[in-house]
Amino acid sequence: MTYHVNFQPLPPAEGDPAAHLRRRTPAVFRGLAADWPAVGSWAFPRIATLGPALPVRLVRGNRETTRTEFIHSDLGTYLHQLSEPPAANGEPLYLKEFDLLKAFPELRTELGELPFLSGGGVASRSAWIGPAGARTGLHQDLLDNCAVQITGTKRFLLARPGTVERAGALSAKYDAWARLSRVGIEELAVGGRAVADGHLFVVDLEPGDVLHVPARWWHEVVNLSAGILLSGFYGSRAHVARVWAQVQLREMLHRARLLGSEGCTCHPAR
Numbered sequence: 001m002t003y004h005v006n007f008q009p010l011p012p013a014e015g016d017p018a019a020h021l022r023r024r025t026p027a028v029f030r031g032l033a034a035d036w037p038a039v040g041s042w043a044f045p046r047i048a049t050l051g052p053a054l055p056v057r058l059v060r061g062n063r064e065t066t067r068t069e070f071i072h073s074d075l076g077t078y079l080h081q082l083s084e085p086p087a088a089n090g091e092p093l094y095l096k097e098f099d100l101l102k103a104f105p106e107l108r109t110e111l112g113e114l115p116f117l118s119g120g121g122v123a124s125r126s127a128w129i130g131p132a133g134a135r136t137g138l139h140q141d142l143l144d145n146c147a148v149q150i151t152g153t154k155r156f157l158l159a160r161p162g163t164v165e166r167a168g169a170l171s172a173k174y175d176a177w178a179r180l181s182r183v184g185i186e187e188l189a190v191g192g193r194a195v196a197d198g199h200l201f202v203v204d205l206e207p208g209d210v211l212h213v214p215a216r217w218w219h220e221v222v223n224l225s226a227g228i229l230l231s232g233f234y235g236s237r238a239h240v241a242r243v244w245a246q247v248q249l250r251e252m253l254h255r256a257r258l259l260g261s262e263g264c265t266c267h268p269a270r
């Protein structure tokens with residue numbers, strides 16, 4: 001793996017997944033979902049046939065650290081584009097936080113279980129569908145997250161909680177369920193600002209791999225090839241309810257333009 005020396009490969013987690021989750025550090029479970037029918041069958045042309053005219057909202061580029069811009073399309077057109085070689089010009093268009101399972105409930109039967117996540121309700125389970133180069137800028141989520149790579153390869157770059165804060169790089173940009181960094185993780189790493197050894201990790205997810213990212217761990221994510229990721233927040237019902245209430249309050253302030261008026265990930269930049 002050619003990467004900046006500061007990034008350590010995240011070692012594969014062996015043994016009881018629940019024990020890894022209790023450690024509150026990221027853990028990659030290689031091939032844990034490899035036998036899910038979805039992993040072998042969710043090719044873009046097949047998903048497209050389920051609802052080609054379905055309207056989709058695509059994110060252009062890296063909305064976490066640059067401007068927020070949306071493009072409206074339909075699922076058939078978008079997935080057809082993904083099946084073709086990437087265009088040389090323009091930033092990647094990314095279908096993010098897409099409620100694939102609500103749109104096509106029949107796909108639920110092609111998923112397996114992750115029983116070690118029990119002990120709470122999964123708060124959400126969405127799909128990230130995009131071409132090579134599609135990227136989510138450096139951020140930390142408010143809830144624990146579990147991601148399952150269905151097709152394609154995705155790189156997660158991770159930094160310990162506190163890394164961005166110590167570098168003075170917290171962004172004022174608003175996001176409902178996350179906090180954002182003003183700079184990318186490589187910029188943090190190269191600058192070396194407050195990034196000690198053992199604080200930065202890299203892991204490439206292949207189809208069937210499962211990654212657990214605890215709340216408050218910073219992460220930046222980039223597609224190495226076109227693919228589909230399913231990702232969900234989870235936690236105990238009491239904890240999810242508490243965070244949800246805080247998020248709703250902040251959302252109310254945001255809609256009233258009392259919070260995040262300088263920029264957000266949910267409304268296009270003016």
Ligand SMILES: [Zn+2]
Nearest residue numbers: 264265266267
């Ligand atoms: Zn907004």
